[in-house]
Amino acid sequence: MGTLKSLKEIDVNFQQFCASHGILSIEDFLIHDVKSLVESAEKLSNSDQLKQGVNQLMCILETHHQPWMNGLALLEDRQQKKHYLSTGFESFDVLLQGGLREGHVTELVGPSSSGKTQVCFQVASNVAMKLGSVVFFDSGNSFSPTRIKQIATCVSGSAENQVLQQTLRNIQCHAVFDIYALMNILQQLKLNLKSQTGYQVRLLIVDSISSLIAPVLGGSNSQGYVLMVSVGYLLKELADRHNIAVLVTNHMVSGEGGNLKPALGESWKNIPHVRLQLSWDHASTSCVRILRHPHIASGTSANFMIP
Known part of the structure; x- marks a missing residue:
């Protein structure tokens, strides 16, 4: 996991919105109260776009997994x-x-x-x-x-x-x-x-x-x-x-x-x-x-x- 900027799927406006709440990385997002983030988004004119960004990032994280290792690498480990x-x-x-x-x-x-x-x-x-x-x-x-x-x-x-x-x-x-x-x-x-x-x-x-x-x-x-x-x-x-x-x-x-x-x-x-x-x-x-x-x-x- 890295910075939000490293995720090409994430909109720049959503990245800026997250940055305004001190969320610069995926780890920051995980330890942030998402409910309060959504509530903050609802107060803005582009709330639908921002809430879509929240859902999109959640979907990306949900499919995140560790890289596979082959049998030889596992044996050596x-x-x-x-x-x-x-x-x-x-x-x-x-x-x-x-x-x-x-x-x-x-x-x-x-x-x-x-x-x-x-x-x-x-x-x-x-x-x-x-x-x-x-x-x-x-x-x-x-x-x-x-x-x-x-x-x-x-x-x-x-x-x-x-x-x-x-x-x-x-x-x-x-x-x-x-x-x-x-x-x-x-x-x-x-x-x-x-x-x-x-x-x-x-x-x-x-x-x-x-x-x-x-x-x-x-x-x-x-x-x-x-x-x-x-x-x-x-x-x-x-x-x-x-x-x-x-x-x-x-x-x-x-x-x-x-x-x-x-x-x-x-x-x-x-x-x-x-x-x-x-x-x-x-x-x-x-x-x-x-x-x-x-x-x-x-x-x-x-x-x-x-x-």
Whole structure:
């Protein structure tokens, strides 16, 4: 994605209208409130032309996709640079043949109180203590430094202040309460990773992606769908280009026959490389089951304990 000027289909008058609202790039458009943009257009004499420009740009973004890669390129990508990050749960890592893979977006789905956030804390603590920087997006105001400290102490077997302080220092937490804030920070992170030599993020967590996306879905406005797909591709781009393991959580909703299914629908379903389902048997034992994986059979599962 680039500047609006790079899109030959977009009218110059519409570009100037967008520029007057501080919208110079496609990313600016995505994180702008389209409803307010339309309302501003309606006040002008050429409102029909401007609203047509909004719809046209939405259609262009809706068909936007990542360039295809041939089989050899995919094989080389798999063999080079991509490693696995331990989750801190031995059986979890064994199930995933090493842990969370760098370059992949892994989705953890589960009903309320199934332990998704606790798993995020465990993975974040393990990576921050042993490997390096973690970026944690907290959408529910549930990030707990005290819990991170408790897990780090349990994992390291030590209560040394130096170890705990370094672990907490390596976790950069952002409180985000809407999809626009998430897009904005992800774009800034993308720029930072490009421009800052030696700046590296090993793990990126979004807890939870569904609580940010669900409010903008539905209705006749396609902006929510475009935002969802754009966030998905941005996460995949960050993961692939910078060898980051991305972990997102998603809640579950009622489907046919009352059975629970992951939220966000079919369009989001194809975004994560790996989809895992978490459940809890109320006896302090959690179960993770593979719903989709590039090379591990669906339905395979493992039990683990959350400390």
